[in-house]
Amino acid sequence: MNLESLLADRLASSFAAVAGGGPVDPVVRRSRRADFQAEAALSLARRLGRPPREIAVEVVERAALADLCSSVAVSGPGFVNLTVADELLGRLVSELAADPRLGVPVTPTPETVVVDYSAPNVAKEMHVGHLRSTIIGDATARLLDWLGHRVVRANHLGDWGTPFGMLIEHLIDLGESTAASNLSIGTGSKLPIGAGSELSVAAGSELPIGAGSELSIGDLDSFYKGARAKFDADEAFRQRSRQRVVALQGGDESTVRLWRRLVAESESYFLAVYDRLDVLLTRPDFVGESHYNGMLGPVTDELDRLGLLVDSGDAACVFPPGFPGRDGEPVPLIVRKRDGGYGYPATDLAALRHRTRELGATRLLYVVGLPQRQHFEMVYVVARQAGWLSPPARAEHVGFGLVLGPDGRKLASRAGDSVKLVELLDEAVDRAAALARQKNPRLDPAAVAEVAKAIGIGAVKYADLSADRTRDYVFDWDRMLALHGNTAPYLQYAHARIRSIFRKAGGPVPTGVPVSIGAPEERTLALELLDFGAVVGTVERTLEFHRLAGHLYAVAFSSFFEHCPVLRAEPAVRDSRLVLCDLTARVLRQGLHLLGITAPDRM
């Protein structure tokens, strides 16, 4: 039971009694003047026609809070200031310490949640544009999973569509083996695929990739660009590409085989990037657009049967209400294009229908950039009209802003094109390694490598997750890797310092020890730790991860460690403080873990 609701429960009845009516929310909030304050008297004043102070005084007289609070006082215009009794705090902290879930209960109402995120394009490089979706989606999956929901991670790969005509033709032009080696074995390679990479899907492939082979980070990009350049310049190539698309869609065996090859190579590459990023996505989570091919016709037919489909200039459209375009006329969701092909709206509708009908999902999350908001709103409206999205099932667009460069514009390389994700991650780890070597010369090279990955990747993720997701944020190495302020390294360091205390302490974490809260710094820390569950609950609902980040920062930023010596304290105090230390470290580690960030034991 969290402290805030414990107090609110007690106060609710006194407020209700004073108000003489139905239930009243006491509006208990954290306060700077006490531990908590109840604000309801202010809003009640008008309704009751009485001065708020008078109401507050009466509430305090009626409230049975003696066992919870050491002080209950009316203050200012009518606030009820509550100071929690030290004994209660100590007891609650002891209970929290004994709880492996740190005050975060498994959800009583588990749902099937589909998290649609990352979604890179096959045969293209992953770039900064995929960073936020991947990081936010991963945190979403981790958090909801820990809360006990059934999480379906859906990596909606761009593995289908007209570009594959040109990509396959390009593959043929280069000669499959040349092209494959071009794709898979590069010289400047940095990303080992490892022996476990599965390429069995590429049946009959001429160049199976074995142990130790590596995927060049640069070649996917040049492959795509090569195809693109030919497509733009060469009419004959364009023609062949179009025919190849038809062959692919028609299921032509050799075409499909080449397509699978492209997809498989790309998937291996993506997995290597995800491993580098420490993201949970695995091959079974790759459910690309092509997966829905067989459903596009039936989805269209069903829309037609429901009378939602309108023929508009030979394109089959749905016109959801409420979306006027430039000319004031309704904007359509184009399900089937004039040329008979299906566009992404059809795929999105098919995927949505599949997720609610077949997977039984009741919460559909789309971790996609804010610019696509209207598109998804339209998809949801159509899905509701079609009966594919009805309560309790609902869809949420988990939108996010841009990653900006120091110039305040969309982050780009010096040449102006998008920054490759692997290069960015390499730089993060390199910078973190330099930092680790400089700050702690005692670390051996293996430890430096491990710590550098945790810090570098953690810094990038935390920079993303610690700010309001819906806003753009400025990507700044120095700031995200700073040891001060609301950064991953600061939190990781706070964690490592506590672990260091335990190494010095020698023995195990004391259990069953009474926790005594005396010093004000202990109070502040205890109150913060007791709030972890409520914060995680809020984030479960809102997916505003910066609230969790802010909470962890408040936990780590405690002056407890400056003012309350642990190992030097007398035995009883020492044990009590060791419990607080351990709890702090566990909250930090678990909280960071939910954000996809590793907290090393030493750094």
Place this chain on the structure above:
RNA sequence: GCGCCCGUAGCUCAGCGGAUAGAGCAGCUGCCUUCUAAGCAGUUGGUCGCAGGUUCGAAUCCUGCCGGGCGCACCA
């Protein structure tokens, strides 16, 4: 034109109905025989874009305006 998002300290950001608006960085003052100084304390700095309105109370809600970004039929 319509719609969505955003304007808070020099910079980067919290706060989104409650009592004197908070952090970090930068600036200034201090603290290393340190439970890891990869740290801590103090201090300077704000007509919360502007103008109305609602409210006992507004950075927070509503309206209008100004400034910035994005979206609005066959690319995803």
